[in-house]
Amino acid sequence: MALLSKIASSVLLCPKPKLKQNGVLLSRSTTTTAKAKAKAKAKSALAKEKRRTRSEKQFNPHPYPYPYPYPYNTSHIPVMLGEVLDVFSASSLTSFVDCTLGAAGHSAAVISAHPELKYFLGMDVDSAAHHIAQPRLDAALSASHSLVHAFTVFRNFRHLKSALRENPHLPFPVHGILMDLGMSSMQVDDPARGFSVLSDGPLDMRMDPQASLKAEDILNSWPDSEVGRILREYGEESNWRTLQKKIVDARLHGGLHSTSDLLNLIRRVTPPMKGGRQGWIKTATRVFQALRIAVNDELKTLEDSLYSCFDCLAPGGRLAVISFHSLEDRIVKQTFLDIIKGSEDMEGRDLKKIGDEIKEKEAWIKQVIHGSNGTILTKRPITPSGEEEKLNRRSRSAKLRVIQKH
Incomplete structure (x- = not known):
């Protein structure tokens, strides 16, 4: 009996086994909290997956029927290219505008897919983009075996209307317009542009190299409240107050003049419990987006x-927009709804019949919203296929929305 009592006492006094995560001892309560957070995260991810309309299109990273012209960065893969081609495949496309020409990946494919095309306009404010895009456009135009009046202009897409009307060789209106709002690989991969959190460069971030305002100007001279507003509204950064204070404090010691200066500040400010290296990189990504x-x-x-x-x-013309973060997508969604000025409950129209007819003709269309001025063909945005997300990591946050004019 005395022996049993001694054993029982030793079991009661023995400390509970401790769990480790990344070499750090965790208490039972910490482990329970971590499991609860993981479960909540998984539930949130599942809910997000149900809200999206994932593309069923088979991903083809090499869609061009001709050799890649020099100079060409083969690492650049146009996002949701197959889906974009589907958007404009249903009807005759005699005129097309790419508002964000970039490396001309989408444009070259559209030109190749539409031998009936007669007019093309490519717009971009970045001279480097035009330099890379032109050989690919020339190759696509040569391979198309049709006469296409093609023009490229160094202008922001906000000037599309004037660009069309000022050129007597272009029609007005047009049948198809594409806006790919993501930064091109060549912009991100060039340290001198200051867009990347992974390489040192100047705090520039101008899409238009001729523009006067740089990220450096905002960080070193804009009012404190404006810096905070940018981080809060454009970066959706929860730690914006601390970041704002440290950025303003840095002005007393010479200011911030390189991406490394800014990244070092973010590293010092980001709490260590927020995911280690991944934590501060995510914060840096939000800050860079905001700027x-x-x-x-x-x-x-x-x-x-x-x-x-x-x-x-x-x-009958269509506008397709690919966005890459929630702020852009929210604007596209709300603006499309405002443009069509109507809903699925409009009186006097057999909207279900119209919707069924559209979906029968084009399998990629799942749910539509009709209005007096047009039809939104993507009630929910289309997101890349799982295969594309695996092979092209920069496509992961892409969302495609399409509207058709009546």
Whole structure:
């Protein structure tokens, strides 16, 4: 009996086994909290997956029927290219505008897929983009075996209407317009542009190299409240107050003049419990996004341009927009709804019949919203296929929305 009592006492006094995560001892309560957070995260991810309309298109990273022309960066893969081709495949496309020409990946494929195309306009404010895009456009035009009046202009897409009307060789209105709002690989991969959190470079972030405002100007001279507003609204950064204070404090010690300066500040400010290296990189990504949006006035430009683009469409014409973060997608969604000025409950129209007819003709269309001025063909945005997300990591956050004019 005495032996049993001694054993029982030793068991009671023995400390509970401790769990480790990344070499750090965790208490039972910490482990329970971590499991609860993981379960909540998985539930949130499942809910997000149910809300999206994932593309069923088979991903083809090499869609071009001709050799890649020099100079060409083969690492650049146009996002949701197959889906974009589907959007414009249903009807005759005699005129097409790429508002964000970039490396011309989408444009070259559209030109190749539409031998009936007669007019093409490519717009971009970045001279480097034009330098890379032109050989690919020339190759696509040569391979198309049709006469296409093709023009490229160094202008922001907010000036689309004037660009069309000022060129007597281009039609007005047009049948198809594409806006790919993501940064091109060549912009991100060039340290001198200051867009990347992974390489040292100047705090520039201008889409238009001729523009005057740089990220450095905002960080070193804009009012404190404006810096905070940019981080809060454009970066959706929860730690914006601390970041704002440290950025303003840095001005007393010479300011911030390189991406490394800014990244070092973010590393010092980001709490260590927020995911280690991944934690501060995610914060840095949000801060860089906020500054890029402010430098290029992206959100106001986008909203104004969506209305202008719709005005430039011919009846039956389509506008397709690929966005890459929630702020852009929210603007596209709300602006499209405002443009069509209607809903599925409009009286006097057999909307279900119209919707069924559209979906029968084009399998990629799942749910539509009808209005008096047009039809939104993507009630929910289309997102890349799982295969594309695996092979092209930069496509993961892409969302495609399409509107058709009546």
